[in-house]
Amino acid sequence: MFFDVKMAPDLTERQRLLLTLIVRDYTETAQPVGSARLVEHFKLDLSTATIRNEMVALTEAGYLRQPHTSAGRVPTEEGYRYFVTHVVYQADLPDAARHTISHQFYQARQDVEQWMPLAASILAHQSRAASLVTAPHTQRARYKHIELIATQGRQVLMVLVMAGGEVSQQLLTLAEPVSQERLSAAANVLNAVCMAKTTEEIAALPGRADALENDILSLVLTDMNRGEQRVSGEIYLDGLTNVLSEPEFLESTDARRAIHLFEERSLLQDLLARAMPNGVGGVQVLIGGEGKWEELKQCSVVLARYGIPGQATGMLGVFGPMRMAYSRTIPTVRFMADLLSSLVSETISGEENEQ
């Protein structure tokens, strides 16, 4: 979906500069930028007339548009896309930012449960927009461990651990009370039998003689299946208020629809699934919904997948108005994806992977 540099030779160097400046200025001020504003604010050594001439070229090329006759120019979706692919895409995050982020994660490396909210918070703060992070998800769940803990009566807490470190809990109500010893025995048997197996392999096992073990086993299977069917685990959001105070969200009703997308988790999962079919790697930038998402008309989403392809991956990204600070957002998203990838690989493989 990205243009190659050589495929867009239709802009002179100066036009490219002007487009860049217009995008930069507009993302800051949210005001259409005119020729005079451009020359004074960026101290250009050109007259406004020259700039106006270039502007008509950029407008005809489809990168700019005028809200009305006597207004300045505003980037179109193509304008943003040009800016993203040609100017900012390969930019790196400044060292200072890299260090502070690494530091924050170093402090939280102990506690896996803090990773996701921390990542969401950092993303939201750095990009000054809304962020989303999904927990890493094992595409092919592998059984690691089960624990059965008796509470009083017939209630039993089942804790199921996957190879990737995912943990799911469930409260069962048995037909009759069972002692902790009995439960532990059953758990031990199942742990021995199912170790490192996938759903299919477990399903293919011969049925257990013991009724209790059999019941638990089927629950384990449904639980693992449910995990696999989800596109990804829980979704962590942060920074919605950042985006709420942007001027384009003050009135426009279709901005409100976009936020609705974020609350309805199923919609969001659908978006993630369809936006990123590919593996870990590049940062995907969805500008204005790309015609596919009506709800994202005025918005942009910067997404990346992290983790280890084929084993456990999750997604993270930033959501904001189309007029977004891509030059800050894209490097941040890429860096965070790399960082989380290395954390996940430490967890799974146990290899020490200082970065």
Add this chain to the structure above:
Amino acid sequence: MFFDVKMAPDLTERQRLLLTLIVRDYTETAQPVGSARLVEHFKLDLSTATIRNEMVALTEAGYLRQPHTSAGRVPTEEGYRYFVTHVVYQADLPDAARHTISHQFYQARQDVEQWMPLAASILAHQSRAASLVTAPHTQRARYKHIELIATQGRQVLMVLVMAGGEVSQQLLTLAEPVSQERLSAAANVLNAVCMAKTTEEIAALPGRADALENDILSLVLTDMNRGEQRVSGEIYLDGLTNVLSEPEFLESTDARRAIHLFEERSLLQDLLARAMPNGVGGVQVLIGGEGKWEELKQCSVVLARYGIPGQATGMLGVFGPMRMAYSRTIPTVRFMADLLSSLVSETISGEENEQ
């Protein structure tokens, strides 16, 4: 903070009726309601002039106000409070709603992790506002079970279960690799020693001879302490978009501040802690921030605590504009609190508590 019925005898029966109708109409339409509108919409057997006379009385009593000279009346904070305490407070949720809610929970009773998001979703849907639910939290954490699971290398997953059913996971990096057998042995020892003990009791134990056990034990303690210091566990939100589309949130900047309150979890926890010092029981209604919360100027919050006092309690509530459908919200919140209380008591005590 509630008025007693006998403390507010300053309203005649008819004035109370009119106040009720005005509140009802205003919560629906968000438009100031005038005398003519009142008589035609509710088919009153009175003239508009009579109603106007009563309105001046209600206005002088502080229950109504006029946005401007030629506008209808709008309830004041005192007006809402009167309505809440005298008209709607003891109202019950209709049977139909009770049944559907019970049904939804019955289907999800198996899976503890679904309770909170489900409760938040139901609250948001029923009240058509934003909802929040905190996980039940054991005020005095009691150790129940620990599980240590080796991943490759020096990484160990620790799963700690409390008596109330809370589970916390943590990823440890040991100084040197340790076998699963060794870990299981240590876990068994700790489980035997710490069973059903509180933080203080565990801290008072003599140090373990074994270095591994000692290390784990101190981690357990910090983890339990962290749980106790939190006002409550994770906070589940839902329905923010409901409240976002309300007219008072379209422009007003201080409505935006209120939403900010919801994102900054620490602020929210502070609010919850200060709003509900007391135990389980009544539903607390905060109207317009009650002078204590600047951020909630135009908003109301309906809160209740649920669970078993002294053992495990959580909070749930609804957040919306001051112009909120209290007559639907308050009974829903009360019912949900009761429902969750009985679920929690099942989990803790294991008693079957059909409701």
Add this chain to the structure above:
DNA sequence: TTTAGCACTCTCGACACGAGAGTGCTAAAT
């Protein structure tokens, strides 16, 4: 005590008008 009547006040939408911003075009300058 209720109601009809009426003058009064205030909001709100429509309309007009002028200032200002920004443009496109043309012709001169480099």
Add this chain to the structure above:
DNA sequence: ATTTAGCACTCTCGTGTCGAGAGTGCTAAA
């Protein structure tokens, strides 16, 4: 051939005016 100055043109936006309409408070009659 490119850049620039100049200028007419168009459009937005804020302001002011105006009239219609809504809703009130008051007074006097029922």
